[in-house]
Amino acid sequence: MARKRIIIIGGGFGGVKCARELRQHLRDGDAELILFNKENHLVFSPLLADAVGSSLNIMDVIVPLRQLLPTVECRTEEVLNVDLAKSEIEFESYDGHPRRMGYDHVIVACGNVSNLNVVPGMADHAFPLKTVGDAAVLRTHVLQQLEKAEVCGDDAKRRWFLSFIVVGGGYSGVESAGEINDLVRGSLRFFKNLKKEDVSVTLIHSRDQLLPEIGEKLRAFAGEKMTEAGVTLRLNARVQLATGEGVGIADEFIRGGTIVCTIGSTIAPVINRMDTPKARARLLTDSDMRLQGSRNAWAIGDCANIINAHDGEPSPGTGQFAERQGRQCAQNILRVLNGEPTRPFSFKVLGQLCSIGGHNAVAEMFGFRLSGFVAWFAWRGVYLFKLPSWSRRFQVGFDWAFLLVFPRDLSHLKTDVTNRVSHAHFEPGDYIIRQGEQPANFFVIEKGEVEVVRASPEKPDGEVVAVISAGNFFGEQALLSNQPRTASVRARTPVEVVVLGRNVFTTVSQSLAPLRLALTKSMTRRSASFWTQRPEAMQALRSFQLEDFIEPTPQPLIPTTATLGDVTRIFAAHKPDFFYVVSTGDRLEGVVTLTDIIRAQSGEHTDATVVTQIMTQNPTTILATDSVMVAASSFREYAYKTLPVVADAQSRRIVGYISARRLMASVLEKLGAR
Template sequence: MKRFDQLDWQAEARRRPNRQAMSMTRIIIVGGGFAGVKCARALRKRLSANPCEIVLFSLENNMVFYPLLAEVVGAAINPGAVTVPLRQMLPGVRCRTEEVRQINLAASEVEYEGYDGRLCRMTFDHAVLACGTAVNLSMVPGMADHAFPMKSVGDAMALRFHVTEQLEKADVCDDPERRRWYLSFVVVGGGFTGVEVAGEINDLIRASMRFYGNFTTDEVTVTLVHSRDQILPEVSPTLREFARAKMEQAGIHMMLNARAVSATAEGVEMHDGRILRGATVVCTIGTTAPLLVHRLDVPKKGGRLLTDPDMRVRGTSNLWAVGDCALVVNAYDGQISPTTGQFAERQGRQAAENIVRVLQGQSTRPFSYRPLGQLCGIGERNAVGEILGVRLSGFPAWWLWRTVYLLKSPSWSRRLKVAFDWTWELFFPRDLTHPKINQTERIARAHYRSGDSIFVEGEPAMSFYAIEQGEVEVLRRGPTGQQHLVAVFGPGEFFGEIALLDGTVRIGSVRARSAVEVLVMGKEVFSTISGALTPFRNLVAQALRWRRPRLDLRLSHAWTALQRQPLSAFMEAAPNHHLSLENTFEDTVRMFDRLAVEYLSVLDEKGRLEGIVTRNELFEAFAQGKKPSTKVREFMRADPVAVTPDDTSLMAGELMNKHDIDWLPVVESKNNRCLIGLVRSEKMLRWLVEQSPPDSWYPDR
């Protein structure tokens, strides 16, 4: 069978009959950012007369001009102005929107996921890794669940629409505290992205205040959280201080030397225990190396690829790395190149030059670049920057910042779009459109701090929850309004199903007992899965049987009366008949038939409980084709749930309800599982029915 890359060469040969496909040089570039695009452009220009195929892999079919993403958030420009289709930018370059999974250096081939999901391979003469970095919000618990990242145009648009949505909610909210929460915005990270996003959000809100009549500027809070003592570590101390002072004058609160330790639906928790409440959290910290880089068995440092001076990955001859994924030493000053757009472009261009030199049999050159400087917008038509050693701040820096980035936009069509949007914004208010999109429900994750409310009694039921980590507590209100603890759930358990199944409001409140990670399933997804998946539906039904008595307050008090009754009051002697570990499947079937019992205990030679066998285990063993001589240890239910004399009757009753069984074995202790008795649910139920409920069962009366 022909390999995919062979078929690809043949297709190329048919398209270009005057060239021999197998003699054509193929250069693969992975990544459609600044470095990858500049490398592809330079290669195509230098090798235009050569029989060379240049292939660029990028999951997106466009390049994003990242320096202007914050302007999209602030509605200063439209998203189309910061994206350029790769195919239009790179004529003569084959663009593929497929994911490269790994690189086989020995075979000089890339493995990628094709359009149909199958893994395909393509050989190369040279490959350039320009795949950047990946977002890693999980470094702070809850950020991935509750914070907005700033990596793509989609992220910027989602944040922009969210900000305008909060303004709409605040304008119709009658609760002052809740209104201030809607109008509280927290940006984590005081680098270029964090500063620019905070400034744009602040500008958007304050420029739009005149259209909203139900709140004032005093109720709006934009907070920038940074772990160091000054923001913008990339610029000089004097410019950092200028930026801080100007942003504070514009109404942005600074929290310096502050570290976020978790994020929840209510806001951000700081390292000193303070809580920054806010309906909007933006996280501009947290990156990691892409999986492709992780999978490469080459030298790395801090998740970045180590390169030789000419940007070849160390230890390789035809693999190059540029941009944020590479650790490239700048020969100009001997320093590691920063992860900025201007360095990525220069690295991409020089990597292309070095590849051409290798193809022409010439020696390569080390990467050397004198940086032009840095510019950063801080809001209210102010910026800070250093250009060729000259420091600028205020309006002149802002004008230069816009001029530089306008000229650096990758095409004239985008420059005209950006110029038009900026001119429009000078004369007309910013766009406050918030299109409501009914998104398909999905399974998501959420993080809650200890004490956070997950839902409140009386709320409409919208979601189903499964606990991954931590514990939650279920509370019910009595006749006087006092809350009572009725249940505690931990990892592997779930909650929220009763109101979803009954079509009612929440009959209890759920609060995080500790830091909690939960899976959240929308009600439509829950209904679909519970309707189609029988085991899931049975699991939920089983949970309902043991939870309803606890969640119904009157039944809960009656049920907890078992707490005062010793387990010995319900304990019966252990049955004389039992199985041993040496009994066979045939022995077990005969004993069930002779004794007409529902289950048999399995004891070792010392009388310790090793397992149980019910009719379910027998039928399952028969369906699996167990031989008559099969030992009982191979089909019994090992380590069955059991209680000890020290456990309460309430605990025994809850275990029987939870596991949908009518009896429980009683063992001597947790460390000594010698079978000493049995507890049956019928006996407990008869005792409950015979009791007249005393007033002490109802503490709120």
């Protein structure tokens, strides 16, 4: 038999089991086995929650692939595509350039990847739990929250630090909530200022019971025991948004300093690029696990839609199914190499196990149902012997035995959190920065509006002095001057921002000339305006009421369905040189000016072009309840001549506009009268 090349993409349970089975039956001279995995280790994912809860050393949940598969060529380059027609894979090589490699057989076992974008703000503010890196970061964060709470003098803030929210009531969510609850509550005795009443662990699940994979009685037992341990269960609840302060469900907002999301996954990029049938983001296979329409490409694990011949149902994405698929896929490849017919995948579930914290677990094994400590002991024993090497079994077993007697390890590595670029989501009313705090970040608004709130002896609760909209930035003055924040900034509407840490901001602003110029102009505009240089002008502004300056909305209001031809005729028949574009309920969507019309007429647009393509979308607005100070600062910030006035930030119903010319004239008139 000519030497074959067999490539395995993915180093999870299925890929590793397939590689071990193939190597056991194929000599090195018969086949070249190559396994691609971005990490050089296998992650034993059922134990990630234990690593978060410090009941396991973080290194005990991984096994180096080179030591696990000594006769398999292991590579950490990322596979970019699988060319099924040419029997080649494309991968990103060590130097960043794409390279190709042919194969005789390829097994796709790369699983899925986390996708927290299923809920607005979740990707920005929640911790996933998919990789060992996720577990390490989450563990460090939980322990840092304990340290912050210990020295916090504000009772409400202390409780916020000690509030943990876990989203998802499947295996990962239940195990994570149980472990975090055990870690935090079991560590309180080492902190003199923390009380058990301050701790809150909330598990949110969209169904009426946890763990839908197991029997109803065991589900009920799991919920009962977790409640007894101090975990608050919120069932039949869907998280609709996440912010830096907590999560929103239906008409309620649950505050918490830590959000863990165990729901949300998406197709791996390499799967998305493959030209082969898919269903629900999974590769469609024949009964023997070959990709439909292919003779030498196979798929196993989470990324594949494999029908289990045992019951005719699609195989679930669990570790025991992935391992069995990996073994049988290898056996089918051996049959193909030997000219024998393949066999359909068939597997009877051996059991289900889940730890729920407090040395309790639930289990269904070989038709028996177990719960409590006996189930926990069985759970630990089964997973201990499923670890793929004896060295790991000894390490993990010792850790488990050690923690039955001694407390959990509270040490953690503290990393620099300011040198980063990230995204954040805020809901209306959420504070992004607070007056008086030390500067750490620079913010660029991607979507929405924020308002600047400044407290003073005359107005200790603060007054809104400015509005900043999408495409603009804030937070630069305090960073550049290294002084405490002189005002607070809070979300006026749902807001998406890019967050640059101090180090990144300093590096970029010093190196990028356009940003440096924009910062200089912004600081000059905000600190050296007519209003700030003339205190009497500020006093004049404070004496005015915004309602005295609101002028009627230019008529007619233009619907979003209007065309360029319609809008041109409106401009020809009416005097104003700008009109507002609205949707249902007179909701402001944009503003179109005479300049927009002239530009559109001279460009590639036709009379059939919809007005939304030529207007200024989501323009900066003033609320009818705002002060004249806010209007003046907006004119200063954006150099606008007019600003639309809306009833409120939610409805954005247009009620009129305010003119910079009229406002300035009134101020000058009042100053002249003095």
